[in-house]
Amino acid sequence: MSANLLLIGKSGAMAARAALDLTAQNIANAGNPDYARRTLSMAEVAAKGGITMQQDVGLSGVRPDRVLRSDSLFLHNEARRTSGDVARADAELAGLTNAETSIEQAGIYTAIVDFEASLSRLAADPLDGALRSAVVEGGDRLAQTFRIAGNGLDIAEADLRFNADAGVEQLNLLSGELARTNAGIARARPGSSNMAALFDQRDALLRDMAQLAGVRTQLDAMGRAAVSLDGQPLVTGVDSFALAVAANPDGTLGFTVGGTAVELDAGSLLGASQALRGIAELRTQLDGLTAQVINLANTAQANGIAPDGTQGQPFFSGSGASDIALALTGGNQIATAPAGSGVDSRNIGNLQALRDALAVNGPASSADTLLFNLSSAIGSRTITRDALRTIADSAGVALSAETGVDLDREATELLRYQQAFQANGRVIQAAADIFDTILGIGR
Known part of the structure; x- marks a missing residue:
């Protein structure tokens, strides 16, 4: 006993x-x-x-x-899905915010207004050398602001592409680690502490992968994870397949798994691609604004004469924000008088035509519209991101309460x-x- x-x-x-x-x-x-x-x-x-x-x-x-x-399979899937949505929204918003900062810090709108103001001052005395030099300086400063804005968009794009490359590399590392974790799960004794630790590691890897690419996950009877993207296997048992990224002609990113194209529906990689599309559209608008300034100024120059009686020369060279530059070498080349006027004419008809073209639905209005639309897009995406974050936080709280x-x-x-x-x-x-x-x- x-x-x-x-x-x-x-x-x-x-x-x-x-x-x-x-x-x-x-x-x-x-x-x-x-x-x-x-x-x-x-x-x-x-x-x-x-x-x-x-x-x-x-x-x-x-x-x-x-x-x-x-554990809770449903809550884990929901937490991964919602975190992938937030990661996508965060990446897109960050890229567009960097682009907006580049445009605003360049000071395009202010430079356009200052250029118009220098033309207005020149109208008071069209033969004054200092006023003519001020117009040339204003034009040079305007060209610089466009180039600065273009360079800022280049930097924003480069940053997004760098992050996308790093994200793809990280996803491939996570895929390989998940395949090794699957192998460990197959060898571990069911119900052991080692098995529980491997399941923790598996769920952490799946969470990080979902934040990058919104992967789809299935678990077998042993608890091993199979991961796919758009139907293409990324991890199957102890095998993993590499994700690759390349730039599309429209500026977005294209993804392939084992040579097969896949479409992402969540994750920071998708957000980066969407931000690149937005920046490409913004660049098109910026180039259009730049071309508007170039065409208006050069057309006015071609229709007028300089104080020495010669035909006006192009004010700007280039065709877009990346290559616009001041073409005039001095203020005496500004064609303020209309064609047919005499030498040292004080007729400001041609200058006034340029001022009118700039004032009525001109570059300043276009720049204001560009900035307003960009700000509105960022504002709407911020609201969407905040709503997605609230949903993700709720899913995280529910998962935490369970596990x-x-x-x-x-x-x-x-x-x-x-x-x-x-x-x-x-x-x-x-x-x-x-x-x-x-x-x-x-x-």
């Missing part, structure tokens, strides 16, 4: 200690987003009878059976298993007392 009590007490103490260790592990990982709460299931230890006991079964204590990991660590609950478990450990210690003590009493009877 005492021997059985000793075994029962020992097994109970060992099981309680294992449960205490697992509870302490939960508490240590309370703030770890990659950790799912563990619990320890117990099983009875049954000893079968010997020769004289036929096949009777006697209970001989308890043993730790399996490490159970809190995360609740310190109050763990404190209760600590007290429970500590008392169980002490109780089993008393069982062992009672067995020892009984054994000592039996030994004392024969004395």
